[in-house]
Amino acid sequence: MLFKKGIPLPYLLTLPVVIALIIVLFYPTIYAVLMCFQSTGSGTGNPVFVGLENFKTLFTNKEFYQNGLNTLLFTIGSVGISFLLGFGLALLLNSIDFGVSVYRTVFILPIGVTPVVAGLTWNMLLNPLYGILNYFLGLIGIQPLGWTTDIRMALPSVIMIDVWQWTPFMLLILYAGLQMLPKEPYEAALIDGASSLQSFRYVTFPLLKPIIAIAVVLRGLEAFKAFDIIYTITKGGPGRATETWIVRAYMESFRFHRMEMGAVIGIIMLIITILVCRRIVRVLEK
Amino acid sequence: MKRMRFAIGITLMVMLLAATFGISFAANVPNEYSNQIDWKQFSGQQIDVLFSIHPWEENLIPLIPQFEELTGIKVRVTKLPEQEYLTKVPADLTAGIFAFDVFMSQYYDAPKYTMEKWTQPLDEFMNNSKLTDPAWYDWEDFFAGARAVATIGAEYKDRIPITAEAQVLIYRKDILEKLGLKVPETFDELLATAKTIKEKENIAGITLRGGPELWWPMYGFVRSFGGEYIDLKNNASKINNPESKDAVDMYIKCLALTPPGTTSTGWDEINAAILTGKAAMFLDSSVIYSRLEDPKVSQVAGKMDIAPFVKGPAGRIAHSHYWSISMNPKAKNKEAAWLFIEWATSKQVQLQLAMKGVLSPRNSIWEDENFGKVFSKDFIESVKETLKTAVISPANMRFFEMMDILRAAVQEAFSDQSEPDLNGVNEKWQKMLDDMKAGK
Secondary structure, three states, rough: OOHHHHOOOOHHHHHHHHHHHHHHHHHHHHHHHHHHEEOOOOOOOOOEOOHHHHHHHHOHHHHHHHHHHEEEEEEEEHHHHHHHHHHHHHHHHHOOOOOOHHHHHHHHHHHHHHHHHHHHHHHHHHOOOOOHHHHHHHHHHOOOOOOOOOOOOOHHHHHHHHHHHHHHHHHHHHHHHHHHHOOHHHHHHHHHHHHHHHHHHHHHHHHHHHHHHHHHHHHHHHOOOOHHHHHOOOOOOOOOOOHHHHHHHHHHHOOOOOOHHHHHHHHHHHHHHHHHHHHHHHHOOO | OOHHHHHHHHHHHHHHHHHHHHHHHOOOOOOOOOOOHHHHHHHHOOOOOOOOOOEEEHHHHHHHHHHHHHHOEEEEEEEHHHHHHHHHHHHHHHOOOOOEEEEEEEHHHHHHHHHHOOOOOOHHHHHOOOOOOOOHOHHHHOOHHHHHHHOOOOOOOOEOOOOOOOEEEEEEEEHHHHHOOOOEEEEEHHHHHHHEEEEEEEEEEOOOOOOOOHOOOOOHHHHHHOOEEEEEOEEEEEEOOOOHHHHHHHHHHHHHHOOOOOOOOHHHHHHHHOOOOOOEEEEEHHHHHHHHHHOOOOOOOOOOOOOOOOOOOOOOOOOOOOOOEEEEOOOOOOOHHHHHHHHOOOHHOOOOOOOOOOOOOOOOHHOOOOHHOOOOOHHHHHHHHHHHEOOOOOOOOOOOOOOOOHHHHHHHHHHHOOOOOOOHHHHHHHHHHHHHHHHO
């Protein structure tokens, strides 16, 4: 029957995937968008349409901007430092011949650790009372530091841990990129008498640019929505020092029973992500 | 003949003893279930219960066969770790797929749960003489705070308390003796004692929660100073009135005498601090008590003592907490579910649980002489004294969100060594209260 009416076989065959996508992707997204314009103030059973009220509440809240600044600092800090470290290590690995496989394995280990486990482990290492890091600092005469409990040190500390976890990711991509580069341009540069610094500046860097862009974009997306490490270590505190948008969205949805506010933050983050990605893709295409 | 005389002698002696100790026998919880209701009336039915992993549940489960024998009702139990439990239950209720008849509940969520109609009103069962024998069940036997928990979300009872805990003062008697200090009875004495200990001994004076749940112990401070968080009746925020401010100041001053890293400390951390001897005093939930003398977890066993919560200008008003159980309004066998709730919260069962160390929200259990054999006299007296005047927090629909605002302000003030911005907190709270009233 169906075939006679003219539904082509390819469409029929992709139907299961389409249905799955509708269930797990389109439906929740549309539901979240609708939720942004509703209030559950009188019960989740009877949500009320409130127009842009939720957005107004959010934009007039000082904390929203503070959380935004934290998100920005975390993303830039984590991506920037892990890029520099990852790139440096990739260049080092690329320039040695002996024991590469050993170093590669060792450097990549942190990425294999589940972020929640990494968070809990670091939490123990950095504990101001029992932490081993403060113990070693004490041996050389440095007072114990409140790594994650001091309001000024908490954000740098979580950035440090995120860098520890994700530098291997940068290393992996950039190292693969370096390995793929053709040998000929280097030989030409060598004949022209370029120093190693010059050959890096004028040969390696331009050739590697697309790879760098991909690594930074992927890493940036991850850092922008990084939740596990921040939540397991500081839960957004002390004060609001490490509260990023995603942590706030979680708190709103699952701690404060305000699904609509969580949805609003989520949608804003989605829009920012789409805009930034489009911009970067355009730059790459040029 | 000789044997006869012996038997009479024994009988007389027993009667004499019974007469002498008649009063103390009377204070005992009777061990029979009421015969005024027909426990077997729903025999053959089945109920599903969901528990969060907790000492109450661990000790209740072995008693469930007693209930099954008494009523002929079959009980199926499922349990989850607390964090998972607190996420799953509201999520399933929101989605309308929550399939259990009876479940454990925390009173902070009560306003939300009653508004969403996620909990069954229980008055109709409690007032039904076919289901409940009021003289035997004795609702008035629950502590006042515990009875308040039952109706905090609405005008009706939607939950029955199952445990009781309150803030008490736990202290190192060896250190206080060594320094010649007396046990603090007021907040000023507490602060002075903690300061002296910190100066003279290489140990923190006190341990207090400074992390996400700092609002919990702080409520005892605020109320004892005569302040309040929220006036629920008048829908008014009270956090910036002078008494509340003084109490928050006192809390921050005490935080300065805690071990380092206080902005992240929660229940587990303050337990660790006192049990490993890193702090000399502890002003939090009485639940810790059973751990103090347990050499497996305590390095300070034998050195600890307990006193009632300290007094402020408005008296001794500690914060208390009660876990409770509720019924799902979609339960299939509601009467059977009620019999289970009634049984689990009865004096008889509560006493059996109390003997295992689970503190009861019922006054009569604390008076029972068998219970007196399990816990030290000091402990029972201190907790009972505290529970008499203890209060519960003014939970409302957006309670956790409001507490988070207070938490951030206190942590910021503590970190910057500045005054907490309680006027700012007050402004935000009042706006939220107004929004809630308007149904936003």
